[in-house]
Amino acid sequence: MTEPGLRDIWVYLSASPLLGLTMTLVAYGLAYRLYLKTHASPLANPVVTSVALLILVLLATGTSYQDYFEGGQFVHFLLGPATVALAVPLYQQFRRLRELWLPVTISLLCGVVIAAGSSVALAKLLGGSLEIQMSLAPKSATAPVAMGISEKIGGLPSLTAVLVVLTGITGAVLGTKLFEWIRVKDDTAKGIAMGVAAHGIGTARAFQVSSQMGAFSGLAMALSAFATALLVPWLVDLMASWLPV
Amino acid sequence: MPFLNGVTLLLVYQLTGEILVRLLGLPIPGPVLGMVMLFATLMIRGSVPDSLGQASGALLSHLSLLFVPAGVGMMTHFGRIADEWVPIALALVLSTVVTMVATALIMQLTTRWFVTPQRVEDEPND
Numbered sequence: 001m002t003e004p005g006l007r008d009i010w011v012y013l014s015a016s017p018l019l020g021l022t023m024t025l026v027a028y029g030l031a032y033r034l035y036l037k038t039h040a041s042p043l044a045n046p047v048v049t050s051v052a053l054l055i056l057v058l059l060a061t062g063t064s065y066q067d068y069f070e071g072g073q074f075v076h077f078l079l080g081p082a083t084v085a086l087a088v089p090l091y092q093q094f095r096r097l098r099e100l101w102l103p104v105t106i107s108l109l110c111g112v113v114i115a116a117g118s119s120v121a122l123a124k125l126l127g128g129s130l131e132i133q134m135s136l137a138p139k140s141a142t143a144p145v146a147m148g149i150s151e152k153i154g155g156l157p158s159l160t161a162v163l164v165v166l167t168g169i170t171g172a173v174l175g176t177k178l179f180e181w182i183r184v185k186d187d188t189a190k191g192i193a194m195g196v197a198a199h200g201i202g203t204a205r206a207f208q209v210s211s212q213m214g215a216f217s218g219l220a221m222a223l224s225a226f227a228t229a230l231l232v233p234w235l236v237d238l239m240a241s242w243l244p245v
Numbered sequence: 246m247p248f249l250n251g252v253t254l255l256l257v258y259q260l261t262g263e264i265l266v267r268l269l270g271l272p273i274p275g276p277v278l279g280m281v282m283l284f285a286t287l288m289i290r291g292s293v294p295d296s297l298g299q300a301s302g303a304l305l306s307h308l309s310l311l312f313v314p315a316g317v318g319m320m321t322h323f324g325r326i327a328d329e330w331v332p333i334a335l336a337l338v339l340s341t342v343v344t345m346v347a348t349a350l351i352m353q354l355t356t357r358w359f360v361t362p363q364r365v366e367d368e369p370n371d
Contacts, residue, residue, distance in 0.1 A: 020314075024310075024314060027313070028307075028309075028313055045309070046309050046310075047309045047313060047316055050310075050313050051313055051316035051317055051319065054313070054317045055317055055319065055320045058317070058320060065317065065318060065320055065321045068314075068317060069314060069318075072313070072314030072317065073314065075310060075314050076311065076315060078311050079276075079311045079312075080275070080276040080279075081252065081255040081256055081259055081276075081300075082304040082308055082311055083259075083276035083277060083279070083280055084255045084258045084262070084279040085280075085300065085301035085304045085305055086280050086301075086305070087280045087283035087284040087287060088283075088287070088293055088297060088298065088301040089301075089305065090280075090284055091287040091288065091293060094288070099360055100356060100360060102355065102359045102360075103352055103355035103356045103359055103360065104352070106351065106355050107348050107351045107352040107355060108348075110347065110348065110351050111347065111348035111351070114340075114343060114344050114347050114348070115340060115341075115344040118336075118339070118343050118344065119336050119337065119340035122332070122336035122339055122340055123332045123333070123336040126331055126335055126336060127331075127332055128329055128336065129329065132325075132329050132332060132333060136333070136336055136337065136340075139337065139340075139341075140344060143312065143315055144274050144276060145273070145277065148274055156325075158318055158321065158322070159322050161315040161318055162315065162316065162318050162319045162322055163333070164315070165312050165315050165316040165319075166316075166319075166337055167337055167341050168312065169316075170338050170341045170342075171341050174341070174342060175345060178342065178345055178349075179345075179349055182346055182349060182350060184349040184350065184352075184353050186352075186353060186356065188352070188356070189349050189352035190349060192348060192352045193344075193345045193346075193348040193349035194345065196344060196345075196348045197341050197344040197345040198341065198345070200309075200311070200312060201308075201309055201312055203308060204307075204308040204309040207305065214305075218305075222277060222280055222281075225273070225274065225277045226273055226277060229272045229273045229274070229277075230272060233272075
């Protein structure tokens with residue numbers, strides 16, 4: 001990049017959404033290829049590898065996240081319509097859901113309370129600051145929901161977005177192994193657990209296992225978004241009075 | 246064209262969700278309400294139109310991609326994460342594991358209790 005011509009091109013590109021958007025898709029394309037090469041090993045989760053690759057490229061080229069997000073926002077935006085789209089697999093699994101409504105409701109409520117309660121309690125016990133505790137509390141909900149809740153209870157929404165992604169990756173990577181260990185074989189139970197704990201990234205992983213697991217994970221993700229929004233602010237208040245700081 | 250119609254439909258439901266959430270002061274995000282309304286519509290209609298099937302299939306088959314830009318945001322929080330990495334990492338991983346294990350077991354148990362002839366088979370793995 002010593003030539004002025006190239007530098008001009010770089011200056012132009014780094015300020016335009018085209019670069020960030022293209023980089024995102026190329027990185028994901030490469031990550032997805034690697035994922036297929038490793039025979040869909042959960043350790044090669046495409047979110048992990050593409051995020052790592054993009055951060056390396058941005059740091060190496062001295063590009064700021066704000067500049068990158070000019071383009072990244074177009075992909076990020078699609079989270080909204082994708083959430084709406086979850087109604088389709090939900091509808092297709094409705095017959096199965098109707099006979100399971102009671103177990104699903106109980107598991108969901110327990111799961112949401114455990115997810116938020118355990119993360120706040122653990123962060124507190126391990127000496128995390130209040131901001132970290134509050135940013136962690138909604139980590140199992142899908143990104144747009146979690147960010148809104150985080151803001152409401154005194155966390156950092158942008159940090160929450162990152163923690164949400166890390167939580168999803170953790171769930172997607174460990175999920176299938178964990179279910180093997182605890183001998184849960186039923187795709188509906190696995191799907192519900194995946195969706196409650198690891199939202200959309202877990203759901204993406206669940207769809208790779210079976211469409212039934214995916215649909216139940218999507219269902220759990222959607223319903224736990226509701227439950228998290230309603231329960232977590234109240235739960236956090238309650239815990240503040242129970243647990244000494 | 247069907248694909249485009251499907252995408253339009255998803256956006257219309259999302260937009261309606263966003264507007265209603267703000268008008269009614271609901272504590273849930275707009276897209277989640279949009280999903281509920283679309284689900285209700287499908288229930289009333291009784292089938293998934295082809296256009297919607299195509300659009301939702303395309304979005305959901307690459308759901309992981311959509312989380313990438315938010316994940317890259319990690320680079321703006323390196324400092325904070327480095328300062329408090331022990332509570333963050335342990336709380337995040339342990340709580341995710343506990344949540345998944347507990348939810349899966351609760352779901353399995355309650356399914357056995359409440360759903361009559363639901364047989365959970367032990368199939369040989371691998």
